Amino acid sequence: xxxxxxxxxxxxxxxxxxxxxxxxxxxxxxxxxxxxxxxxxxxxxxxxxxxxxxxxxxxxxxxxxxxxxxxxxxxxxxxxxxxxxxxxxxxxxxxxxxxxxxxxxxxxxxxxxxxxxxxxxxxxxxxxxxxxxxxxxxxxxxxxxxxxxxxxxxxxxxxxxxxxxxxxxxxxxxxxxxxxxxxxxxxxxxxxxxxxxxxxxxxxxxxxxxxxxxxxxxxxxxxxxxxxxxxxxxxxxxxxxxxxxxxxxxxxxxxxxxxxxxxxxxxxxxxxxxxxxxxxxxxxxxxxxxxxxxxxxxxxxxxxxxxxxxxxxxxxxxxxxxxxxxxxxxxxx
Amino acid sequence: xxxxxxxxxxxxxxxxxxxxxxxxxxxxxxxxxxxxxxxxxxxxxxxxxxxxxxxxxxxxxxxxxxxxxxxxxxxxxxxxxxxxxxxxxxxxxxxxxxxxxxxxxxxxxxxxxxxxxxxxxxxxxxxxxxxxxxxxxxxxxxxxxxxxxxxxxxxxxxxxxxxxxxxxxxxxxxxxxxxxxxxxxxxxxxxxxxxxxxxxxxxxxxxxxxxxxxxxxxxxxxxxxxxxxxxxxxxxxxxxxxxxxxxxxxxxxxxxxxxxxxxxxxxxxxxxxxxxxxxxxxxxxxxxxxxxxxxxxxxxxxxxxxxxxxxxxxxxxxxxxxxxxxxxxxxxx
Numbered sequence: 001x002x003x004x005x006x007x008x009x010x011x012x013x014x015x016x017x018x019x020x021x022x023x024x025x026x027x028x029x030x031x032x033x034x035x036x037x038x039x040x041x042x043x044x045x046x047x048x049x050x051x052x053x054x055x056x057x058x059x060x061x062x063x064x065x066x067x068x069x070x071x072x073x074x075x076x077x078x079x080x081x082x083x084x085x086x087x088x089x090x091x092x093x094x095x096x097x098x099x100x101x102x103x104x105x106x107x108x109x110x111x112x113x114x115x116x117x118x119x120x121x122x123x124x125x126x127x128x129x130x131x132x133x134x135x136x137x138x139x140x141x142x143x144x145x146x147x148x149x150x151x152x153x154x155x156x157x158x159x160x161x162x163x164x165x166x167x168x169x170x171x172x173x174x175x176x177x178x179x180x181x182x183x184x185x186x187x188x189x190x191x192x193x194x195x196x197x198x199x200x201x202x203x204x205x206x207x208x209x210x211x212x213x214x215x216x217x218x219x220x221x222x223x224x225x226x227x228x229x230x231x232x233x234x235x236x237x238x239x240x241x242x243x244x245x246x247x248x249x250x251x252x253x254x255x256x257x258x259x260x261x262x263x264x265x266x267x268x269x270x271x272x273x274x275x276x277x278x279x280x281x282x283x284x285x286x287x288x289x290x291x292x293x294x295x296x297x298x299x300x301x302x303x304x305x306x307x308x309x310x311x312x313x314x315x316x317x318x319x320x321x322x323x324x325x326x327x328x329x330x331x332x333x
Numbered sequence: 334x335x336x337x338x339x340x341x342x343x344x345x346x347x348x349x350x351x352x353x354x355x356x357x358x359x360x361x362x363x364x365x366x367x368x369x370x371x372x373x374x375x376x377x378x379x380x381x382x383x384x385x386x387x388x389x390x391x392x393x394x395x396x397x398x399x400x401x402x403x404x405x406x407x408x409x410x411x412x413x414x415x416x417x418x419x420x421x422x423x424x425x426x427x428x429x430x431x432x433x434x435x436x437x438x439x440x441x442x443x444x445x446x447x448x449x450x451x452x453x454x455x456x457x458x459x460x461x462x463x464x465x466x467x468x469x470x471x472x473x474x475x476x477x478x479x480x481x482x483x484x485x486x487x488x489x490x491x492x493x494x495x496x497x498x499x500x501x502x503x504x505x506x507x508x509x510x511x512x513x514x515x516x517x518x519x520x521x522x523x524x525x526x527x528x529x530x531x532x533x534x535x536x537x538x539x540x541x542x543x544x545x546x547x548x549x550x551x552x553x554x555x556x557x558x559x560x561x562x563x564x565x566x567x568x569x570x571x572x573x574x575x576x577x578x579x580x581x582x583x584x585x586x587x588x589x590x591x592x593x594x595x596x597x598x599x600x601x602x603x604x605x606x607x608x609x610x611x612x613x614x615x616x617x618x619x620x621x622x623x624x625x626x627x628x629x630x631x632x633x634x635x636x637x638x639x640x641x642x643x644x645x646x647x648x649x650x651x652x653x654x655x656x657x658x659x660x661x662x663x664x665x666x
Binding site for chain 1: 353387389390401419420424428646647
């Protein structure tokens with residue numbers, strides 16, 4: 001195996017988050033599905049934008065957040081995703097590059113605007129996402145940069161890529177390309193409703209061993225194995241043969257394989273503000289550790305640390321240097 | 334005097350803030366004037382945007398922040414300022430209206446883009462602003478809405494209005510209109526360098542009594558009276574006959590008239606994150622109290638409380654309900 005150019009390459013929807021604080025009454029009035037990611041059309045997006053609280057714009061996107069987390073830890077990261085050449089596309093590109101992430105996907109110069117997710121954050125810290133996919137619908141196999149995929153220790157793919165029409169082809173192409181270069185492929189299930197939409201295809205990705213590492217939270221895992229029982233879902237995960245990484249919010253996180261289970265507690269926080277990006281940053285910390293050859297339990301700790309940073313402020317990108325935080329915790333690599 | 338429709342009408346530059354954390358080295362390398370507001374052209378703006386850290390976009394603008402603070406306290410507020418009809422103009426309008434501020438100024442449909450201020454926040458919490466005025470240059474006397482000015486207890490004007498070419502005419506028109514309706518006029522000096530640019534005109538506004546209330550921090554006040562000595566500057570302020578409201582950061586704030594001086598300490602905070610908007614929110618709290626007939630010392634306390642909220646997070650608009658905070662502190666109106 002040749003030397004790697006990147007620790008992690010993320011492939012995902014390139015999205016800016018339009019974020020406002022709200023209360024549960026607003027979610028109820030607007031018929032929003034609390035805690036979930038719901039796809040919306042342009043007209044719905046505009047109505048929600050005008051109805052929601054004072055909005056701020058912060059770059060987001062699941063795999064993009066993960067790549068930013070890897071870079072903030074001092075890792076080498078790249079991202080593939082489609083924006084349009086417009087004000088918010090420029091913001092997305094500036095933000096991810098300023099984190100030190102290589103981002104070279106050509107922006108669309110026509111067609112729908114850069115994607116945005118309207119995120120409502122309730123006082124309990126839960127986030128409710130409503131996503132207009134816009135330019136993400138233009139992501140396709142031609143955007144999969146061979147040298148980036150073949151040079152990355154891990155190619156990280158989001159389940160959300162099943163939503164835009166051509167992106168799953170990009171996903172499969174990248175995964176096969178990574179395996180062809182003897183690299184590893186990771187998938188995050190993204191969202192329990194997303195699993196609901198594409199359960200059979202996600203199971204097939206695991207059965208065919210196109211995915212080596214699966215990231216999921218409890219809800220997504222139960223949805224994948226259509227069970228209400230967490231232990232049953234874990235047993236299903238073990239059977240797939242993949243390395244399972246399961247996040248459980250304040251209950252911590254665990255890795256699961258056929259042979260072993262490791263668990264770590266959640267990293268202590270002062271105040272829960274906004275859970276947006278918690279799973280994304282967890283994956284970033286975990287994969288960074290794995291790429292640097294750390295034992296799984298240390299990787300879990302890095303994931304927990306990165307998630308703890310991001311849930312203590314609004315927005316899904318780190319505000320502090322995760323590398324400095326890791327050093328302070330004796331988790332330096 | 335007829336009943337008021339608004340407690341405070343703000344007239345100012347309608348700006349979105351493009352904010353990134355940075356360090357002092359970056360400010361030095363870019364030759365940025367730490368703590369000041371510097372005007373920049375479009376090309377400089379683009380270069381700074383690409384060089385700065387990961388950027389977020391949060392609505393700003395001095396008088397607009399003040400109006401948002403008044404609304405967050407439960408007051409009735411309006412704002413006059415010029416955006417262009419574009420993505421960031423839409424964000425500005427959404428944000429201020431979502432605070433409950435009446436904002437009816439027609440956006441420009443051609444010409445320069447919505448104004449943006451590139452704000453660099455250093456670890457000490459200081460902010461360094463670099464502003465591209467864009468669409469603000471289109472604000473003129475025709476934008477001064479008579480019924481808003483005549484219906485506002487206080488018309489609040491920013492010194493920054495001297496930067497775009499036509500806005501000072503709008504300023505003067507609004508001030509005379511307010512006095513014609515027996516309302517009060519407040520001016521904030523905005524920035525020590527802004528005072529440097531327009532010292533004679535600001536002094537003339539005070540001497541001619543077109544301004545009833547002057548907001549300033551220590552630096553701005555010293556700049557106005559061209560002295561290094563704070564007491565000398567205070568003496569100059571007393572002589573103007575205006576009600577002077579002077580903010581001193583962690584040293585608290587005071588009101589000064591010919592006859593009296595009141596002082597309050599700064600409101601205690603957990604952590605200083607970003608001073609952007611501190612003076613704007615102070616003015617909002619103070620004017621809200623004054624509009625509701627509170628004694629000056631209580632007005633100062635409301636100002637200190639509003640400023641304390643906004644400096645504990647990134648961005649110059651309140652994230653918590655200032656009304657609830659005031660109630661908790663026994664400062665309810």
